[in-house]
Amino acid sequence: MSESSPDVPLIRVRGLHQHFGDNHVLRGVDLDVHKGETLCLLSSSGGGKTVLVKHMLGLMQPDKGTIEVDGVDISHMRERHLGPVRKKLGMMFQNSALFDSMTVAQNIAFPLHEQGIKDINELNRRVSDVLEIVRLPGQENKMPSDLSGGMKKRVALARAIVDRPTCVCYDEPHAGLDPITAGSIDKLIKRLQHDFGITNIVITHELRSVFRIADRIIFMKDGTVYWQGTPAEMQVSQDPVLTSFLTGDDSETHA
Numbered sequence: 001m002s003e004s005s006p007d008v009p010l011i012r013v014r015g016l017h018q019h020f021g022d023n024h025v026l027r028g029v030d031l032d033v034h035k036g037e038t039l040c041l042l043s044s045s046g047g048g049k050t051v052l053v054k055h056m057l058g059l060m061q062p063d064k065g066t067i068e069v070d071g072v073d074i075s076h077m078r079e080r081h082l083g084p085v086r087k088k089l090g091m092m093f094q095n096s097a098l099f100d101s102m103t104v105a106q107n108i109a110f111p112l113h114e115q116g117i118k119d120i121n122e123l124n125r126r127v128s129d130v131l132e133i134v135r136l137p138g139q140e141n142k143m144p145s146d147l148s149g150g151m152k153k154r155v156a157l158a159r160a161i162v163d164r165p166t167c168v169c170y171d172e173p174h175a176g177l178d179p180i181t182a183g184s185i186d187k188l189i190k191r192l193q194h195d196f197g198i199t200n201i202v203i204t205h206e207l208r209s210v211f212r213i214a215d216r217i218i219f220m221k222d223g224t225v226y227w228q229g230t231p232a233e234m235q236v237s238q239d240p241v242l243t244s245f246l247t248g249d250d251s252e253t254h255a
């Protein structure tokens with residue numbers, strides 16, 4: 001099958017293991033991310049979601065297993081070959097991770113500088129385009145300290161999409177946001193999927209958002225994929241582990 005075939009998952013993870021000392025965080029993760037879908041990744045805190053996504057971006061090398069991006073195994077790729085892979089994948093890090101000493105425009109343009117783009121007109125145009133997309137037009141010269149939590153997330157999202165990735169990974173995009181602002185982030189995530197064909201991988205603890213945006217859900221437990229399915233399938237699941245995660249009631253699973 002050719003690399004760009006629609007039948008090849010955008011990301012295919014097989015037998016992924018990662019440990020830190022005695023902490024065996026990932027214990028054989030197998031999963032596919034399909035092109036064009038919004039996939040929500042759930043687990044208890046410390047379940048290995050952020051570590052898993054870092055592997056997908058080639059930011060970590062696994063102890064064992066493979067990660068293929070568009071049919072190319074990146075699991076032991078050298079740093080200097082990872083550029084084209086990272087270009088496909090935008091990342092919105094946990095806590096927005098903006099540079100406090102840079103303006104909004106400088107923060108957003110950062111990945112373009114890394115790519116060696118220097119033409120000031122092109123930089124300005126691309127920053128202004130993505131600020132329009134995230135509904136923050138004209139905010140180029142603000143400093144991060146002048147922004148609300150929701151605005152910071154939008155700037156982080158603008159930075160994640162400025163290099164036109166085919167996939168965006170969001171690590172806790174709803175954390176610390178009120179329900180209305182969280183809902184506006186959900187609308188943006190779906191807009192990127194529908195208007196720009198972007199594949200979304202969303203790590204979140206916000207179940208209301210999961211049911212609003214997910215095409216598919218993966219629930220991790222004990223370092224593996226415990227369950228996967230659609231939101232409708234999750235809502236009717238009788239699995240006690242899943243039910244206790246969704247309701248926050250662990251009396252049944254710890255009985």
Ligand SMILES: Nc1ncnc2c1ncn2[C@@H]1O[C@H](COP(=O)(O)OP(=O)(O)OP(=O)(O)O)[C@@H](O)[C@H]1O
Binds near residue numbers: 023025044052
């Ligand atoms: N660089 C690292 N060195 C050592 N341990 C790490 C490192 N990164 C992650 N861990 C450990 O791996 C485990 C999984 O962490 P991870 O951040 O992936 O969890 P998570 O599912 O994203 O949790 P949360 O929902 O709280 O963000 C944790 O026990 C964490 O302490």
Ligand SMILES: [Mg+2]
Binds near residue numbers: 051094
């Ligand atoms: Mg995390």
